[in-house]
Amino acid sequence: MLEPEQLKTWLVKVARKDAEAFRALYDATSPKLFGFALRILHKRELAEEVLQESFVSIWNNASTYQSSLAAPMTWMSTIVRNKAFDALRKTDQALEIDDDSFDPAVMEALESSDPTPIEALQLSDQSKALARCFARLEGLHRQAIALAFFHDLSHGEVAEQMKLPIGTVKTWVRRGLARLKICLSPAEQA
Numbered sequence: 189m190l191e192p193e194q195l196k197t198w199l200v201k202v203a204r205k206d207a208e209a210f211r212a213l214y215d216a217t218s219p220k221l222f223g224f225a226l227r228i229l230h231k232r233e234l235a236e237e238v239l240q241e242s243f244v245s246i247w248n249n250a251s252t253y254q255s256s257l258a259a260p261m262t263w264m265s266t267i268v269r270n271k272a273f274d275a276l277r278k279t280d281q282a283l284e285i286d287d288d289s290f291d292p293a294v295m296e297a298l299e300s301s302d303p304t305p306i307e308a309l310q311l312s313d314q315s316k317a318l319a320r321c322f323a324r325l326e327g328l329h330r331q332a333i334a335l336a337f338f339h340d341l342s343h344g345e346v347a348e349q350m351k352l353p354i355g356t357v358k359t360w361v362r363r364g365l366a367r368l369k370i371c372l373s374p375a376e377q378a
Contacts, residue, residue, distance in 0.1 A: 190216055195260035203251035214243055217261065221268050228272040238275050242268045258338050266338060270349070321371035329364040332357050 195217070201209030218239060225235040225242070245267050253263055322330060328350070335346045343361065347354040 190220070190261060192259050192261070196255050199246075199250050199253050199260055202247060203253070205247075210243075210247060213246070217264060218243070220261070221264060224265055225268050225272050228269065229275060234275055234279075235272075238268060238271045242271045245271070252340065254340060257340065263338070266334070317372060318368075321368050324371060325364050325367060329360045332360045333364045333368075336361055 195213065198209045198213040198216075202213060221242065222235060222239050225238045226232065229235045229238065242264070246264060249267075253260070257263075258266070322333075325333070332346055332350060335341050335349055336343070341349065343358050344354055346361070347357040350357065
């Protein structure tokens with residue numbers, strides 16, 4: 189069972205380039221992260237490559253992890269997901285960037301420290317409302333907002349990551365946040 193507090197502790201130490209903490213983090217999380225990469229890529233060799241690139245990125249960017257924005261497994265899973273999509277783009281395969289075929293339960297299970305899937309799926313009312321409203325956004329708009337807020341990327345960095353003009357990204361983020369605000373307003377919830 190992956191304890192978020194232990195993962196946070198290891199990430200803090202990895203940010204200080206502690207090799208032992210990195211090994212412990214890798215040993216604890218690599219099976220789940222590899223399975224996630226394999227689910228996206230369907231090729232073992234490619235998933236292994238993506239996992240290795242992801243852990244290099246985790247090593248290099250651990251100091252940017254902010255526990256107030258995402259659980260450790262969510263943060264690392266997003267890195268794996270982005271690397272996997274980059275790998276798919278390089279192979280010129282048809283790709284839906286925000287692939288809705290991923291079962292939300294898989295993402296929940298990746299970050300959960302709960303022993304059962306039922307417990308992993310239990311969310312607070314606010315989380316459910318946010319998830320419901322977030323799901324209403326168009327796929328690429330969701331991705332732009334997720335990159336900006338969960339990875340703390342600037343509009344320029346999001347545009348570079350998504351291979352889009354910066355103006356498009358700014359518009360998507362602004363409109364998406366406005367839609368989330370409306371959806372989460374008390375009048376809409378009633």
